[in-house]
Structure formats: C-alpha cells, structure tokens
Amino acid sequence: MKERDFDFQRILAPLLSWYRANKRALPWRENPTPYQVWVSEIMLQQTRVEAVKEYYRRFLDALPTVEALAECEEEKLLKLWEGLGYYSRVRNMQKTAKILLSAYGGEFPNTKAELCALPGIGSYTAGAILSIAFGLPTPAVDGNVFRVASRLETNSSLISDPKYRKYLEETLSKVYPATGKDCADFTQSLFELGALICKPNPDCRLCPLTGLCRAYQKGVQREFPVLPEKKAKRQESVYVFMIETPFGFCIRRRESGVLKGMNEFPSTIVTGESPESVLSAWGITEFEEVRRKAFTHIFTHIRWNITCLWLKTESAPFDAYTLDELAESVSLPTAFKQCLEILR
Ligand code: SF4
Structure with a gap:
C-alpha cells in the first residue's frame, strides 16, 4: 500500500x-x-x-x-x-x-x-x-x-x-x-x-x-512506519580482567574487534580457555581472585556475556591507573565501566 x-x-x-x-x-x-x-x-x-x-x-x-x-x-x-x-x-x-x-x-x-x-x-x-x-x-x-x-x-x-x-x-x-x-x-x-x-x-x-x-x-x-526485520545479535562470551596491582588497575588499548582503539580492562573473547591460561599468557601466574561477576552488555550487532574477574597481583603487565585517574582522565567505554561495580 x-x-x-x-x-x-x-x-x-x-x-x-x-x-x-x-x-x-x-x-x-x-x-x-x-x-x-x-x-x-x-x-x-x-x-x-x-x-x-x-x-x-x-x-x-x-x-x-x-x-x-x-x-x-x-x-x-x-x-x-x-x-x-x-x-x-x-x-x-x-x-x-x-x-x-x-x-x-x-x-x-x-x-x-x-x-x-x-x-x-x-x-x-x-x-x-x-x-x-x-x-x-x-x-x-x-x-x-x-x-x-x-x-x-x-x-x-x-x-x-x-x-x-x-x-x-x-x-x-x-x-x-x-x-x-x-x-x-x-x-x-x-x-x-x-x-x-x-x-x-x-x-x-x-x-x-x-x-x-x-x-x-x-x-x-x-x-506505521514499516521497519526492517531485526537480525538476531551475535553472542560472544568475554572475560574481563580487573587486574589490581600496587600501581593501580591495568588498562590497555583494544587492538581489534568492537571498540577497537578504546581503553579496556584487559579482556578476551572466550573460546574454551580458562581465566588462568589467559592470565598466564600475560605473565601473571600468581594472583588472588577477589571477586567475579557475570553480566550482559548489548552492542548494536553483538551481545557480550561478560564474566568480570577482579584479581590482585604484584606485577603490572599493562599500564596501571588509580581509581581517581580512571574517574577523571582515562576514558572507559560503558561495557568496561560497568565492571567497576564489582568493587562495591
Ligand atoms: S500524526 Fe501521529 S499522533 Fe498525529 S494523528 Fe497521526 S498517528 Fe496520531
């Protein structure tokens, strides 16, 4: 019509x-x-x-x-x-x-x-x-x-x-x-x-x-209006590591995928590996896990099922920032900012 x-x-x-x-x-x-x-x-x-x-x-x-x-x-x-x-x-x-x-x-x-x-x-x-x-x-x-x-x-x-x-x-x-x-x-x-x-x-x-x-x-x-059919979102399982060191929390730049070029708490798309094996690849073998929390974050085409792990360790494999620096001068996309809730 x-x-x-x-x-x-x-x-x-x-x-x-x-x-x-x-x-x-x-x-x-x-x-x-x-x-x-x-x-x-x-x-x-x-x-x-x-x-x-x-x-x-x-x-x-x-x-x-x-x-x-x-x-x-x-x-x-x-x-x-x-x-x-x-x-x-x-x-x-x-x-x-x-x-x-x-x-x-x-x-x-x-x-x-x-x-x-x-x-x-x-x-x-x-x-x-x-x-x-x-x-x-x-x-x-x-x-x-x-x-x-x-x-x-x-x-x-x-x-x-x-x-x-x-x-x-x-x-x-x-x-x-x-x-x-x-x-x-x-x-x-x-x-x-x-x-x-x-x-x-x-x-x-x-x-x-x-x-x-x-x-x-x-x-x-x-x-009205007549809208195009919505496509199902791709689902990804993601580990996000809040690595707390004596210098602050580790942050790095994302090199690929969604949010490329943005800061993140170090993360990885999970394809069966354990958190320990991911951390070991970054040189972290000794740590204390303080807490973990699961939540979902939705992007336009992707749904991330996130497991956020807060852990303490002595060495910092990436640049580290204090919570004040994270609040005032270091940008963090919402998907990662939500991880800060785990500290409460
Ligand atoms: S323009 Fe929209 S709000 Fe106005 S009468 Fe038509 S359908 Fe209703």
Whole structure:
C-alpha cells in the first residue's frame, strides 16, 4: 500500500503553531549555530534527549568552537564522550573539525553536497544543520520524521529503503518556507511531534494533525512506519580482567574487534580457555581472585556475556591507573565501566 497523493503542505501551519506553543526548552535550541546543531545532532543519534543534555553542556563548555575540537587531545575527547558510546562518532567529529579548519576557515559550508562530504555527516545531519542553523529549506529525515510522515499518508514503504528517504526528502522540501526561522521551526516541529505525541504508541488525542492523518482516520497508526526485520545479535562470551596491582588497575588499548582503539580492562573473547591460561599468557601466574561477576552488555550487532574477574597481583603487565585517574582522565567505554561495580 503506497498512497502518495497526500498534501503535506497542509501540515505546515498547524504544526508550526503547535510547535511554538509546545516545544521543549533544550540547551541546543538556545543558540543554534551550525557547530551547536551539529554537536547536538551527533550526540542525539542513538541517545535519548534527557541523557544528552548534560553531555552537551559539558562538551560545549570544554570545546566551544570548531578550533577547540580540532585541537583537543584524544584522551580528553574520548573522556568527554564517555558513556555516549559509538565512539566513531566523536572521532569523525574531530576529523571534520580539522577539515573545517583547514578548508573552510573554521566555518561550516552551507550546501548539502559539501556537508555530506565531511566525515560522519549524512543527509539527515546535513539537513538539520542547514535548516536549523542556516534557515534553509532542507529536510532532516530521522526516525521520528519517518514515523510521522508514514502515518500521515499511510505509506508502507520500508524506512530502510533509500528510495523512500529520497522521496520523503523531496516531498518535504517542497513544503518548507523559502528561508528563515520557519525552516528551522518546521524541521524541529516534525522532530518534536514524533518525540512527544506521534510516538511508537501515539497519543493522537493531543496531536494537531488528527484532521489530516490517514492512519488516525483508519485506526491503523501502529502499522506505521514499516521497519526492517531485526537480525538476531551475535553472542560472544568475554572475560574481563580487573587486574589490581600496587600501581593501580591495568588498562590497555583494544587492538581489534568492537571498540577497537578504546581503553579496556584487559579482556578476551572466550573460546574454551580458562581465566588462568589467559592470565598466564600475560605473565601473571600468581594472583588472588577477589571477586567475579557475570553480566550482559548489548552492542548494536553483538551481545557480550561478560564474566568480570577482579584479581590482585604484584606485577603490572599493562599500564596501571588509580581509581581517581580512571574517574577523571582515562576514558572507559560503558561495557568496561560497568565492571567497576564489582568493587562495591
Ligand atoms: S494523528 Fe496520531 S498517528 Fe497521526 S500524526 Fe498525529 S499522533 Fe501521529
């Protein structure tokens, strides 16, 4: 079922007035420069608004400009991102900041083609920067926008289909006002309706678009959007060793696999070996096991069944850090940070 004669132009006025009366006060809405829109949008990918607020403030305080981001030392950058996950996002941000500095004088270009050529910036993020910060008529289609739009016209295209994205971007771009604040507000009104009202379980009674919405009128809201089938996650068993030495806890950089390049408590994917044999390969033959704890950590495509072992030994086969250093200056992905619970 594909119904493509829906008149999206009719949603503009009611949606803008609803948005202006109901929008949330969010820190990135206070002063939407291209840099601030970019930082917030990258953070908001895969992370809830409430969780992002504090990260956003901290990041902007530490790195208020493209130049500051470009020049930030890696460990400090990863520490600022700690807990948000998907660290390739912040690494790409730094690459982009360096390009902006060298090729654009530290400013953001204002065309979609130039923005999409930068690391980590795709059609959605480019649309958000162009419409919200530059006031240009460029849609930003994310999951919220797919949900709202697919319900309005009862469009059963798969949201993972690039043709559907292209169609929706083209369709919405014709609805945008020519330039200015209305462009920024239209983009954000679609985000906001999807976030507050047209949720997976929609609260249609509060929606300004019930008179136009085909899914509402047919009572089929929950049939949209049409999502791709979820693939089962790969499962891995993992030992994580919290090796406590007189100098602190051992930390090393991951050389491969998920979280490559990030710090970790030394870990290994288990394929039948004992913890003792892994430790022996690192030169640890004498140790006292203090505690162990099993828990699960879920990544996008992998589920880690972790056994965390806290042990004490005299020698440090890897660099060691105190708990204060781990808290203040050494970044640790959440999968490993959870291991610290074992100390309590
Ligand atoms: S009427 Fe309901 S389903 Fe339709 S756009 Fe509004 S909240 Fe979404």
